[in-house]
Amino acid sequence: MKKGLIVLVALIGLGSAAVAAEDGAALYKKCATCHGAQGEKAALGKSKIIKDLGVAGIITALKGYKDGTYGGPMKGVMKGQSAPLNDAQIEAIAVYIAK
Ligand code: HEC
Numbered sequence: 767m768k769k770g771l772i773v774l775v776a777l778i779g780l781g782s783a784a785v786a787a788e789d790g791a792a793l794y795k796k797c798a799t800c801h802g803a804q805g806e807k808a809a810l811g812k813s814k815i816i817k818d819l820g821v822a823g824i825i826t827a828l829k830g831y832k833d834g835t836y837g838g839p840m841k842g843v844m845k846g847q848s849a850p851l852n853d854a855q856i857e858a859i860a861v862y863i864a865k
Pocket residue numbers: 793794796797798799800801809810812813814815816819823824827828836837838839840841842843844847848859
């Protein structure tokens with residue numbers, strides 16, 4: 767049991783190291799269906815063009831969808847998309863989209 771816990775802690779440690787070098791391109795893949803390969807499309811014809819929001823704007827939007835402080839009429843769609851992402855992943859995605 768104790769050994770299992772140590773292995774678990776080690777895995778979590780590795781996980782956060784991986785997150786620090788989080789791959790924005792890989793994380794963005796599931797977003798591209800709606801937002802376009804470069805973030806150049808209005809998702810479902812409704813969203814802003816996200817590549818034009820800038821890094822800070824994208825981070826504000828994604829964190830806001832998560833905690834309910836941001837969004838338009840279709841924010842429910844993005845709540846589901848942003849909920850599983852941690853801060854490091856959100857930042858990696860933002861840098862990738864806005865580049
Ligand atoms: C099922 C389609 C869909 C997917 C998949 C999706 N989005 Fe969205 N996204 C939308 C819609 C629709 C909106 C506009 C929501 C609203 O009314 O606020 C939006 C809004 C946004 C915004 C803010 C733009 C604005 O209009 O203010 C950002 C940033 C964003 N999405 C990023 C992402 C990222 C990053 C992912 C992947 C983790 C993702 N989206 C996945 C449909 C999608």
